[in-house]
Amino acid sequence: MRRGIATVSLSGMLREKLQAAAAARFDGVEIFENDLLQFPGSPKDVRTMCEDLGLSIDLFQPFRDFDAPSAAQLARNLERAERKFDLMQELGTQTILVCSNVQPDAVADPVVLAEQFAQLAERAGRRGMRVAYEALAWGSQVKLWSQAWDIVRRVDHPHLGLALDSFHTLALRDDPSGIAQLPGDKIFFVQLADAPWVNTDVLTHSRHYRCFPGQGELEVARFTRAALDAGYNGPLSLEIFNDEFRAAPARSNAVDAMRSLLWLEEQVRLDRAAESAAMQPPPPPYKVPLFDPPPPARLDGWSFIEFAVDPAAGAVLAAWLASAGFVSMGRHRSKQVDLYGQGDVRIVLNLEADSFARSHFEMHGPSVCAVALAGADPAAAVARAEALLCPRAIGRIGQNELAIPAVRAPDGSLIYFCASSQDGRHAFEADFILDAGADVAGAFGQGARIDHLVHAVPAGQVEPWTLFSRAVLGLVPERNVVLHDPYGVIRSREIESLDRAVRLSVTVSERENTSVARSVSRQRGAGIQQIAVAVPDLVATARRLKALGAPLLPIPDNYHDDVLAKYDVEPGLLAAMRELGILYDREPGGAEFLQLYLLPFEERFHFELVERRGGYAGYGTANAPFRLAAMAQWRDRQPGQPAAT
Template structure:
């Protein structure tokens, strides 16, 4: 499919927008009227600028408040249209978007609207132009695609067709299934926009909170599938009104935009290749044949498959020499042992249970050059997968950059990509088993020395990232399109100095979990940590165990220090949740927090921060608890604020 994007979706001046769009390899643009009106050059200069960048101008928009108007206003609108047509011919753009009327003068008369649009289409036809009619979700008389299609059908003009926008349909919870019954040649243009599910006025929702496909909560794949089943073969476009996007460097947003379309196409291709008919459609052969015809008619992007991730293999930290020594003390307090030294670099491996932590203090390494400025930070997350090269192929197909670091003799090559924000995601072959990579790259200590050294930590439960405001949507899309992680619900947590928005992403078997945290205000701990880390940073790592009371007692005996929790928390806890008083007393004595869902229980505790940055969380999941103890985050944040840590 041809891929286009509306200029309103990006920040910058019109030339800057076009350069970013071209760099992301789009085929064309929708030219938003304000971008042209505020540009200092002429229409012919814009046309030449787009052409030089290899971009077509596929749509000019919007033309407002036209159909269903009293005669005097209608005649004036025809004069407006003629001036727009003059401009379109100078721009060499053949289609204009006419959105449904929002004027209080609108007459709710489909026949009148059809007649007026027929005349507009006739004038467009005289210049070999086309008019696309779109139902705005807040249109005065026409706000559903079915209403817009009925008006277009009644108007019956070859130069008038329908423009569909996923936001306008899905925000109103309108069923897109009927789109498949519209003749494909009468759908002139398709705009895609996702969004989070919000309870607010649809106009404000539309103008401030749209997002790229894969970043929100709408069923974008089903919507596109219905349009393709109708026979549509035109451009696949993005029209995104989002305040954060318009404040973010446009090159990165343009890459996100292209990634979102490639991801969406791949989702729909998979649906068409492996159709699963819904209830009420028993004729599977006919259903499958209908979808096979779509694939014959139109080419949809087909990247390598998503990797099957089997958990985190290791976490790598970048550290200077002083921080590495201090961190060594903390890790030993948490029961980790120094399990080996790298064969050619100043890198140490720490192990406990199935947890592998690598501290990289090698001068001039990728880790040190990018992350040493603030002492210690996570520079790489390594995931286990059966096909590392396939995983990297998927990532690069989805617009991520591959990274190949230097390796020494007999060392394993671990393919990696650069994640949003600059850290690495590495892919370790599951075939290497628990020790294959480390036996190749490290001089390992005798495993018999490990007996009795641990404190009961078993695995990495989840990793929490602190993100700048403009990074959360990027990471949601990266997690979905590159790693195959699906997002859970979005939560708002109260920090003493503002709000933190938190959202988890995980694979199906929960062997890989990330928590994405963002704070709109500058005063929260999350915001300060993110600012210190350059926009994206791992701010805590959760490690699970089978008996948190025993594990914490053994850690304390080694000198580990934990965030103290107010006694008021435990007084309140027993009023909120039906718990045994003896259990609550044990939690109070140990400083352990508690959460309960219908599926199970969650015990957890936080260490004090390392150098006012990274900290660890020790967790115990009981039964099928699937959350992250978010209700207790305010207790932790308030304690850290009161201690200044």
């Protein structure tokens, strides 16, 4: 497919936008009129710039409020169109997007509309231009693609066709399936945008909440299929209005844009293939092939978490890990890399001087520089990631060492793909000289494994992570939740594999004093704030941790009084929860969740311990305010902090 993007989707000045689109290998662009009006050069200069960058200009947009209640106004609007045709001629583009009229005096009568559009099409034809008519979801009269099609059909002019935009159809919950029956050559242009479902009017929805396909909840693949089934083979072009994207760096955002289109093509292809397989005879293949990357590899869970440290920070972090019950397990065969373990959880401290980890440390301080996912086919996982535009990271490999493949995550950290554990042993441990005597059960105990990770990200980074997780890792974005820190709102997106073996939560806070914002700020943008470990018996684990002197986060008695008022909790369990600082949640079906927090390392990251009883599926969201307040309480008591309480 030809792949395009509207300049309005990217931040900055026109030259930056075009350079970003070209660098992300887009074939063409839609020039958004305001971008041209802001450009301090001629339309011809824009044409030359695009040619130099290898970009075609596929569309000029938008032309608003064309149809008119009076002959004088119509004449004026036709003149206005001629001025835009002049400009398009200079730009070297043939197609103009005309969107349906949003004025109160918009023409309602299809016969009159058709007459007026016939005049416009005739003018366009004389100039060698094409008019693509789009139904805006908030048009005064024409809101649906079928209404716009009715006009195009009536006019029946070779220079008038349709512009289709997934948002306008899907946000109104209108049915796109009829699009498949249109004559493909009357679809002049297809714009694509996704969006989350938001309770607001469709104009606000469109102007502030659009996002790339895969980041939202609309059935963009279904819409796209309908257009392709009709025989459309022009560009698939992203047109996104989004407050975050307006401030996001254009280069990385353009890569996200391309990733979303590639992923979308795959979804369309799979959907079409599944249907074709059931049909006799099968429908003909599309003329233009769709993107076909290696499928997502199945993931079992997390192999290890790698921290970047230097020797001084490494000693402090090692002591902190020991206080949380971690056991030193051994050292890497050829590198200054130490392994710590507890239950099935593995932590790696990377002290290598001349390494990715050291650069990461110098930028971010002690922080997670890599995580490793386990699965049956690491090579396939990496092949997919590379196909979906994740740069592969190559490290030095010593003799007899495993080549653990890795790619860059959106924040520049690494994601390794390891072979699955066998006989309870992590494959990557083959690279380590293990202490034979280490008792790896530790305080967490047998069966402890990573339940989920929480990535604290800067503003604007939730969408890139969502797309990365979905497209590259094959995970599923689930709930959006709002959490209350005493010093501001935190928003989280929960992302999981279908079988929940891999879970992560991407979390952001716009205000500077929350736990999430402080973690992001201390780590200068990197990344993992919480490592949550599931254990089979949290009370037993907590008792072992307490005996060890681990720094458990205290929870006020008032909290447990409320647990008692709300739930029938067995008195022994309640007493243990009070003593140990365990939080409690219960789902309506009776599934239970127990949570315990260890105090953070320098407000950067911390461990959570959880016990899921009866298939509890959530993350204890209702307890978040109490945990966050307890952390703030702890923080305010640290030396050097203003004592707020």
